[in-house]
Amino acid sequence: MGVVLPTTLDEAVDALAATPDAQLLAGGTDFCVEVNFGLRRPAAVVALRRVRELRHVDVTPGEVVIGAGTTYADLCAGRLRDVLPALSAAARTVGSPQIRNAGTIGGNVATASPAGDTLPLLVALDARVTLCGHEGEREVPIGELLTGVKRTAIAPGEVLVHVAVERPHGPQQFLKVGTRNAMVIAVASAAVVLDLDARRVRVALGSVGPVPVRPRLAEDEISEAIDWVHLRASDAAVARFGELAAQTSSPITDHRSTAEYRRHAVQVIASRGLRRCLADVA
Amino acid sequence: MASASTTTARRGSGVGESAGRPDGVPKVRGEFAFSSDLWMDEMLWGKTLRSPHASARIVSIDARPALALPGVHAVMTAADVTGRATYGVEVPDQPVFASDVVRFHGEPVAAVAADHPEVARAAARLVEVVYEPVEPVVDPELAVTAAPLHPSGNLFRHVRIRRGDPSATGDVVVEGSYEVGMQDQAFMGPESGLAVPAEDGGVDLYVATQWLHVDRDQIAASLGMPPERVRLYLAGVGGAFGGREDVSLQIHLCLLALRTGRPVKMVYSRDESFFGHVHRHPARMWYRHHANRAGDLVKVEARIVLDGGAYLSSSNAVVSNAAAFAAGPYRVPSAAIDGYAVRTNNPPCGAMRGFGAVQVCFGHEAQMDKLAAALGMDPVDLRLRNALEQFDTLVTGQVLTGATPVRECIRAAMAHPLPPDPTPRDPMMSRPGGAGLTADDGDVRRGTGLAVSFKNIGYSEGFDDYATARVRLEAGVAGEPLATVLVATAEVGQGFVTLAQQIAREELGVADVVLAPAATSDVGSAGSSSASRQTWMSGGAVQLACAGVRRQLLDRSAVRWGCALEALRWEDGAVTRLGSVDRLTLAELLDAGAVEAEHEYHHRPTKALDADGQGDAHLSFMYAAHRAVVDVDPGLGLVRVVQVTTGQDVGRALNPVQVTGQIEGGIAQGVGLAVMEEIVVDGGQVRNPSFTDYLIPTTLDMPDVAATLIEVPEPDAPYGAKGVGEPPAISSGPAVLAAIRDATGLDLRRAPVRPEDIALGVRPA
Incomplete structure (x- = not known):
């Protein structure tokens, strides 16, 4: 197995073009596990750790752009904790400190695991993902990028460059259910965002479908039901929000949990997340 | 080296x-x-090929494609075993390599030696094994009457205990069924060793194990060699907890070293380790407790079925313990207890810290709480009232001649101050759900539970230890x-x-x-x-x-x-x-x-049990009590164990810091079994052989621990010291279960408790 160590994005794209079967390595918290289990044995690896230009966070008044090489530890620290607190919270739930020092947001998105911890918030915020190949760059909405369980619209030869999200004005929450209090794969998760300017609730649910679930009907109903002047919602409306969110989900039963519990759990955490958001601004 | x-x-x-x-x-x-650090120049690397099926006939094995791979020095199968084809810590019923049938998912079929671990791994995949899958027998209740999975049959042992008046009944009777899942020892250092061919034609083996001489004897038998030509040296052991009592890679390594004439090293990967050693027996238990109105136990009836998996390992001794300790450390005048250990196509189960006493403790302690509720008594008082004392008689007829400070253990566990009540100001991460930040202040309910246990020290039933x-x-x-x-x-x-x-x-x-x-x-x-x-x-x-x-x-x-x-x-x-x-x-x-x-x-001789399960089978006993305080989020079914306090009968603490270390570590394992640790087996297939999915407690899951050492010197024991390793892992888990029941009002009957058991659990009417 050959390993290429590019130091620039151009080199990375060239390396990928030269060895089309190569696997991109951007932290390896999933990929290396698969190698250790003997499930993957790529002919070549292009390791992105040394591509410095991929590791950055740019915050402007309207937007946040996060380089693909930004680690979970980076996401937990600095300005992002204030700007995208739910993303920081999601990053904090990933693995151990060692894992958070290695794993990256680009790796999380490109791996497209149903349990990817940063994905629900990115989906709730309609993140845009920039990819770079030999033909140049293109931008794909994350909802179109994630196509299935560990499947994406990333074309062969493309490197994930960054994700960009608009900066919504309002609170946001991330809640993740697992059978252990830390270092656990999500059994269910939810990102809830209160967009005060648009008077809109945005929510995405993790681990309850092949890709993060965006319960649009729940969003529509609760956005109507909230008293945006006093930032209040009735208990019935919040409960209904949770129920609709759960109804939209399509969880499975596996060795980690049951479909029934996952559906129940997203109902609970979607409601709690919303209630917390409302309490945050009230 | x-x-x-x-x-x-x-x-x-x-x-x-x-x-x-x-x-x-x-x-x-x-x-x-550690044993995984062993190194010798010119050494080869071994790799085991394991069955993907829980039950199958082996139609053919062709090693030629593997042998043709450059760098491969040997491929060995059952046909290459020079001595006894089977091994076992009690009885040799397990093949060194499967030959005609495989009986569990992960059973070794062949072993390869190559000059690089990657080559060994690739070669193992090239061994062509044609299997004819057979429907596995995975239900221990059905296994008893199923067609024999092995020439020795499917019932390993039935331990029958009858004491006192069989017709006795109590004024108050409580009944319950309980289940315990399959726990793994989850030691940090995977199985590993290095075998070196010796000039005398024998072999030197450096290996992480729990008993060098019994390994040696099993290896020598399978090599067809006198024991003195097999020399074992203890390599650095990264934890054991019972999981290294059985032979894993020892015989394979020695066979490969003798065949190749080269040192051979083997290190299991983490997933292979889950297949490479035995686990704690899953248990299904039924109990009926009788008491008079004053709260004195009258009779305990119990039926315990342990799933021993495909091979015997130490099932016979584990089920003997499960039966002997089924009633807990209480005075029980009449008893009818039946313990069964049976063979299935599930992974083999054997020794693990607590050894049969752990499973039944979940049962007898749930029953004591149920009985206290039925009597309208405080559960602590009920236990104090019935606690064993010196010179009491066990359900096996053995009179307790040693130190028996059960009440002292209970009082000490209860005497520690309770932790402060949860407040809205607590960090969210300290609530159930931890880093997932799932619980707000109002979502949490606190509960407290007590559990008491006892277990034998040393080998029993007449073994000259x-x-x-x-x-x-x-x-x-x-x-x-x-x-x-x-x-x-x-x-x-x-x-x-x-x-x-x-x-x-x-x-x-x-x-x-x-x-x-x-x-x-x-x-x-x-x-x-x-x-x-x-x-x-x-x-x-x-x-x-x-x-x-x-x-x-x-x-x-x-x-x-x-x-x-x-x-x-x-x-x-x-x-x-x-x-x-x-x-x-x-x-x-x-x-x-x-x-x-x-x-x-x-030690003083012990005796076999008779047909009624009566006899002085045990050398001595250790007692412990644990009080657990938990916070539960009933909405999501998530738990945080806040505190575990304990009183433990140690005889005499020869090294108090080490005793405390055993107590903290054992409680971590008990908490793990109570709320997360389980090997998920589905149709004989192990679904979670990794630390990604076999969850063990992290720092955020570990409670505060406060321990009181009860020092009443044991008359027979050197320095009056009893063993201390197992008791912390026995009643700590049942105490956590009791605390979760207390917090939720749910009749939880299964360990580990899963989030869905709580969140979707049906509250009793």
Whole structure:
């Protein structure tokens, strides 16, 4: 197995073009596990750790752009904790400190695991993902990028460059259910965002479908039901929000949990997340 | 080459003091050589090929494609086993390699040696095995009547206990069914070893194990070799908890080394480790407790079914314990208890910390709470009222002659202050759900539970258990007396390396004690580092050997002074003579050369159980009580164990810090079994053989622990010390279950408790 160590994005794209079967390595918290289990044995690896230009966070008044090489530890620290607190919270739930020092947001998105911890918030915020190949760059909405369980619209030869999200004005929450209090794969998760300017609730649910679930009907109903002047919602409306969110989900039963519990759990955490958001601004 | 390290003690710490571990600093600094660090020039790497099926007929095995791969030196299958085709820690019923059938997912079929681990791995995949899958038998209840999965049949053992009046009934009767899942030892250091062919045609094996001599005997039998040509050396052990009592890679490694004429190393990956050792038996239990209105137990009825998996391992002893301890540490005049261990196509189960006492503790303690509720009694009072005392009789008819401080344990566990109540200001991460930030202040309910347990120390039912020690005392380089302790005791983390030195310092009055590496060739068996027995057994052997050394020095003094032995006294590491100021220091006595003594320590004999399960089957018993405080988020079914307090009967704490270490570690394992640890087996297939999905507690899951050591010296035991390793892992889990029931009002009957059991659980009407 050959390993290429590019130091620039151009080199990375060239390396990928030269060895089309190569696997991109951007932290390896999933990929290396698969190698250790003997499930993957790529002919070549292009390791992105040394591509410095991929590791950055740019915050402007309207937007946040996060380089693909930004680690979970980076996401937990600095300005992002204030700007995208739910993303920081999601990053904090990933693995151990060692894992958070290695794993990256680009790796999380490109791996497209149903349990990817940063994905629900990115989906709730309609993140845009920039990819770079030999033909140049293109931008794909994350909802179109994630196509299935560990499947994406990333074309062969493309490197994930960054994700960009608009900066919504309002609170946001991330809640993740697992059978252990830390270092656990999500059994269910939810990102809830209160967009005060648009008077809109945005929510995405993790681990309850092949890709993060965006319960649009729940969003529509609760956005109507909230008293945006006093930032209040009735208990019935919040409960209904949770129920609709759960109804939209399509969880499975596996060795980690049951479909029934996952559906129940997203109902609970979607409601709690919303209630917390409302309490945050009230 | 790497091997077990020789360790030298710090000066001046005898029995009863918290002497520091000789291997403590190297382990913390990452300098300790574990068995996976073994290395030898020119060594080959071994790899095991395992069955993907839980049950199948092997139609054919073709090793030629693997042998054709460059770098492959050997592929061995059942046809290449030169001696006995099977092995086993109690009875050899498990094939070294499967030949005609495979009986569990992960059973070894072949082993490969190659010059690189990657080549070995690739070669193992190239071995062509044609299987004809057979529907596996995975339900232990159905296995008893199913067609035999093995020539020895499907019922390993039925232990039947009948005591007292079979027709006795109580004023108050409570009944319940309980289940315990399959727990794994989850030791950190995966199975690993290095086999080196020897000039005499034998083999030297460096390996992490719990009992060097019993491994040696099984290896020698399967190699068809006299035991003395198989020499085992203990390599650094990264935890055991019962999971290294059975042979894993030992025979495979030796076969490969002898075939290739080269050293061969093998290290299991984490997932292979889950297939490479036995687990804790899953249990299904039914109980009926009878009591009079005053709250005195009248009768306990129980039926316990343990799933032993495909091979016997130590199922016979585990089910004996499960039956003997099924009623808990309480006075029970009448009992009808049936324990069954059965063969299925599930992974083999065997020894794990607590050894049969753990499973039944979940049952008898849930029953005691249920009984207290039915009687309208406080559950603590009910336990205090029925607690065993010295000279009480067990359900097996054995009279308790040793220290029996059950009430003291309960009172001590209850006496520790409760943790502060949860408040809205607590960090969210300290709530159930932890880092997932799922619970707000109002989502949390607190609960408290108590559980009490007991278990035997050492081997039982007539087994002549012993340990051997040799102690040498000589003048060191600067003339100072230097003691060398030689035992084959496996140091698996429990701290016997520290204790051996403490005992030698205590007995000989010397400061410098060296512990020689453990090996089969230099000294007799120490028995297994299990059953909480080494402090008693190997400790007793070291004590005896030290006494032998003292005796020789007294003889030497008697000759020198021309006096009778009776006139001599051993004082502070010197010999004095009654009625005189004559005194010979150790240094003076050792001028004439070193002295050495070897002794075997045998404990008081035990007896077999009769047809009614009656008999003095056990040497001694350890008692413990645990109180757990939990926070539960009933909405999501998530739990955080806040605090576990304990009173533990230790006889005498020979090293209090090490006892505390055992208590904290055992509680972590008990908490794990209560709320997360389970090997998920579905149709015989293991679904979570990794630390990604087999969850063990992290720092955020570990409760605060407060422990009181109850020190009532045990009459028979060296220094009055009982074992301490297992009790912390027995009643801690059932206490957590009780606390979760208390917090939720749910009738939870299964460990581990899963989030859905709580969140979707049906509350009793």
